[in-house]
Each structure stands twice: as C-alpha cells, then as structure tokens.
Amino acid sequence: MKVSVIIDGQMVQIEQGAPIIDAAKKAGIFIPTLCYHEALKPYGSCCLCIVEVIQDGQRRLVTSCNFPAAVGMEIFTNTARVRQSRRMIVELLLVRCPDVPLLQTMAKQMGTGLSRFKTREANECILCGLCVRFCEEVVGVGAIGLANRGVDREVATPFKMASDVCIGCGSCTYICPTGCIKMVSDRKTPNLRSLKMGNCSLVPCPNSYQCETCQIEQEFFKDIKRVIAEFRSKGQ
Amino acid sequence: MDIEKVDRILEEHEYRHSAIIGIMQDVQDIENYLPEETLRYISDKLELNLTKIFDVATFYKAFSLVPRGRHTIKVCCGTACHLAGAARNLDQVERTLHIKAEETTDDRMFSIETVNCLGACALAPVVVVDEDYYDAVKPGKIEKILSYYRSESER
Known part of the structure; x- marks a missing residue:
C-alpha cells in the first residue's frame, strides 16, 4: 500500500513501512549516512541519518534508514535540532577516528572539528557493520562478525583466528567507508587465504589464473556441485 | 565436551x-x-x-571462552562493599590463591571474579562462592572460607 508523507514541505508517495530515507531519495533530498547501503538491510548504527518526524502530534528524532514511513507523517531533514545532533555525532566519531579523511570532510561541511573531547586511542573503524553485513548478506559467507561490547566492541573473526571460510573476495575492503580494512598480499604464507582485520592478508592466484587445470578451482567446483545437489535433493 | x-x-x-x-x-x-x-x-x-x-x-560477561575453576569466587566491589573494605578482601583472595582477578588457578579449582553490586549491600563487604553468600567478610576470614571448598572437593 502506498502512503503519502510530507518531507521538507514536499508530498511524496512511498510504500507503507519503507524507510523514510527512501522518501528523501524520491524527493531528491540528501541525507548523510555512513552505515546505510541499498543492498543491505538497514542497521542504524551510525545515527548520522537522523531526521525530525512529527507523528501523531509528537515531534522526535529518528534514524531515517530504518524508521518506517506511515500515513500522515511529516518529516524535516534540516532543522536546527537535526543539524546540531548530526554535528555532535560527527564530532564524536572524529574523536574515535581522527585520521579518517571522510569524517574530516564531513565535519568541515557541518562546521565542526576536532575539539573538546580527548582521543583515547586512534582507531579507524566506526563500527558501522557494513563489512559484517555485506559478508553475510551479499557474499553469503559470514567470515567476520562483531565481538565484545561497549568500548571493546570490534570487528573480528570467530575466536580471532584466521578465518577458514573467508574466500578472499575483498568486499569488506571495498565497502568500508573509512578504509580501515586493507588488502595485503602476504608472501610468507602462499596459498593461504586468511583474514586479519586491519591487515587482510589475501594472496593472488598461485596458478596464474589457469582455472581449467587448477586443483583449487576444481575442488571448489566439486564443493559447489555437491552443495547444489544436496540443496536440490532437500527441496524434493 | x-x-x-x-x-x-x-x-x-x-x-x-x-x-x-x-x-x-x-x-x-x-x-x-x-x-x-x-x-x-x-x-x-x-x-x-x-x-x-x-x-x-x-x-555477555556471564560467558567465558577460557576454562574456569570449579568454584567461582565473586568479590563484590560495589559502592557499599568498596567502602566497607572490599579491596582488602580482593587482595587477600588474590594473595591466597596466587592469581589475579578474572584468572583461574592452575589446578582449575578456583576462579576470581569482581562484580559491581550483588544487591546485598546490607551484608557488605560481600563475597560469594558459587551460590553461597558470605557477609561482613574480613581478610582474616578468607583462608577459612577457601579451605572449606578445598576440603569439600577432596571429599
């Protein structure tokens, strides 16, 4: 069912329950985000996409990437309150990751910078969870996940050991908004596809891409065929 | 397992x-x-x-990925227990077992944990071994409490 919402004075029709950010896109309004990606389920961890919503006479801040649109909703994406909250969020992210260019430019655009808070330990990960979700939802592997909690929360492989399921696709390095996961070829351990956060050691093909005669590739295909066969037999 | x-x-x-x-x-x-x-x-x-x-x-802090001792000693370091001298108790437990907080003895008999309030502030300072609460614990009492669990597991 379609519902109409008012976003910054524009009337927009979107599916009921679709996130508000879709309406903003339709209306051509830019909302800054760090953890939102069209290919993935909304997660709402960076909170940069907050907007002000008036619903049933209540005025409040919500994350637009995962807040469902409903009838009679009025949305403001650029009020003073929204701007101030975003500024604060960027400032706090910048305290965590002072060396990330993306955050620096964002902070500059919003008129803030490195200031009152002390940097505890420079880090480049903002815990947006994009790499984790991409690995699980799109690649379908789930080699990395989030671990621990609070200030110790981090992206890690199970038991913090070299992953035995990582296929070395490099999606995590591609999708990372701050560039904290890097592809590094490790000459000491050839033929080993291992993943270390912050130092992702993945090796170029040892058989100069001769896939037809490659042992690794053949075994991979065998595995795939077996999985497909199993899946089909289950379905019947 | x-x-x-x-x-x-x-x-x-x-x-x-x-x-x-x-x-x-x-x-x-x-x-x-x-x-x-x-x-x-x-x-x-x-x-x-x-x-x-x-x-x-x-x-969750309740889960542990490293082996724990058979008996867990929880030393409460919450506000009330802290004021009543929980730090001295913790010191004494650590000295008696030759391990630090959040560690396990080599024979895997005891683990020490610090907790931040057990809701038993009237009993401060509180030490809990497994499910047994010990109230108004003084450093001198620690050896006696621990020896009870040592002898119990020998039986």
Missing part, C-alpha cells in the same frame, strides 16, 4: 536459533566455560553462523 550431551541440550531447545543464549548457558553449566569445539559443533548443528555465536558469547 561430550557430543551426546550437546545434542541433548540442543534437542531440549528444539534447535531454535533464538535459544542460543539458553544453549550456551546449559553448556557453561556443565563445562564452566564455552569450549571452542563445542561452539563450532553448535554452529554446525543449528546452521547458525559462527560469527553470530562468537558475538553473543563475547557480548
């Missing part, structure tokens, strides 16, 4: 993904910690990603 035991736990929870915390609690009740191979086995059986299980296992 025995695979049969794990299977029984999984069956009790009907192989539900949502029961992962309950499953891990049951495993920890038996083993006192979460062995890596058991978690891998659970991940296999539930068809739940190991990263998710690791996430939950590291999120």
Whole structure:
C-alpha cells in the first residue's frame, strides 16, 4: 500500500513501512549516512541519518534508514535540532577516528572539528557493520562478525583466528567507508587465504589464473556441485 | 565436551536459533566455560553462523571462552562493599590463591571474579562462592572460607 508523507514541505508517495530515507531519495533530498547501503538491510548504527518526524502530534528524532514511513507523517531533514545532533555525532566519531579523511570532510561541511573531547586511542573503524553485513548478506559467507561490547566492541573473526571460510573476495575492503580494512598480499604464507582485520592478508592466484587445470578451482567446483545437489535433493 | 550431551541440550531447545543464549548457558553449566569445539559443533548443528555465536558469547560477561575453576569466587566491589573494605578482601583472595582477578588457578579449582553490586549491600563487604553468600567478610576470614571448598572437593 502506498502512503503519502510530507518531507521538507514536499508530498511524496512511498510504500507503507519503507524507510523514510527512501522518501528523501524520491524527493531528491540528501541525507548523510555512513552505515546505510541499498543492498543491505538497514542497521542504524551510525545515527548520522537522523531526521525530525512529527507523528501523531509528537515531534522526535529518528534514524531515517530504518524508521518506517506511515500515513500522515511529516518529516524535516534540516532543522536546527537535526543539524546540531548530526554535528555532535560527527564530532564524536572524529574523536574515535581522527585520521579518517571522510569524517574530516564531513565535519568541515557541518562546521565542526576536532575539539573538546580527548582521543583515547586512534582507531579507524566506526563500527558501522557494513563489512559484517555485506559478508553475510551479499557474499553469503559470514567470515567476520562483531565481538565484545561497549568500548571493546570490534570487528573480528570467530575466536580471532584466521578465518577458514573467508574466500578472499575483498568486499569488506571495498565497502568500508573509512578504509580501515586493507588488502595485503602476504608472501610468507602462499596459498593461504586468511583474514586479519586491519591487515587482510589475501594472496593472488598461485596458478596464474589457469582455472581449467587448477586443483583449487576444481575442488571448489566439486564443493559447489555437491552443495547444489544436496540443496536440490532437500527441496524434493 | 561430550557430543551426546550437546545434542541433548540442543534437542531440549528444539534447535531454535533464538535459544542460543539458553544453549550456551546449559553448556557453561556443565563445562564452566564455552569450549571452542563445542561452539563450532553448535554452529554446525543449528546452521547458525559462527560469527553470530562468537558475538553473543563475547557480548555477555556471564560467558567465558577460557576454562574456569570449579568454584567461582565473586568479590563484590560495589559502592557499599568498596567502602566497607572490599579491596582488602580482593587482595587477600588474590594473595591466597596466587592469581589475579578474572584468572583461574592452575589446578582449575578456583576462579576470581569482581562484580559491581550483588544487591546485598546490607551484608557488605560481600563475597560469594558459587551460590553461597558470605557477609561482613574480613581478610582474616578468607583462608577459612577457601579451605572449606578445598576440603569439600577432596571429599
């Protein structure tokens, strides 16, 4: 069912329950985000996409990437309150990751910078969870996940050991908004596809891409065929 | 850990993904910690990603991925206990067992934990061994309490 919402004075029709950010896109309004990606389920961890919503006479801040649109909703994406909250969020992210260019430019655009808070330990990960979700939802592997909690929360492989399921696709390095996961070829351990956060050691093909005669590739295909066969037999 | 035991736990929870915390609690009740191979086995059986299980296992402080002692000594370091001298008690426990807080003795008999309030402030300073509460503990009492558990496990 379609519902109409008012976003910054524009009337927009979107599916009921679709996130508000879709309406903003339709209306051509830019909302800054760090953890939102069209290919993935909304997660709402960076909170940069907050907007002000008036619903049933209540005025409040919500994350637009995962807040469902409903009838009679009025949305403001650029009020003073929204701007101030975003500024604060960027400032706090910048305290965590002072060396990330993306955050620096964002902070500059919003008129803030490195200031009152002390940097505890420079880090480049903002815990947006994009790499984790991409690995699980799109690649379908789930080699990395989030671990621990609070200030110790981090992206890690199970038991913090070299992953035995990582296929070395490099999606995590591609999708990372701050560039904290890097592809590094490790000459000491050839033929080993291992993943270390912050130092992702993945090796170029040892058989100069001769896939037809490659042992690794053949075994991979065998595995795939077996999985497909199993899946089909289950379905019947 | 025995695979049969794990299977029984999984069956009790009907192989539900949502029961992962309950499953891990049951495993920890038996083993006192979460062995890596058991978690891998659970991940296999539930068809739940190991990263998710690791996430939950590291999120909650109640779960431990390293072996724990048979008896857990919880020294309360909350406000009331702190004022009543919990730090001295903790020192004494650490000195007696030759380990630091959050560690386990080599014979895997005792683990020391610090907690930040057990809701028993009237009994401050409180030390809890397994399920037994000891109130108004003084450093001099520690040896006596620990020797009780030592002799109990010899019996």
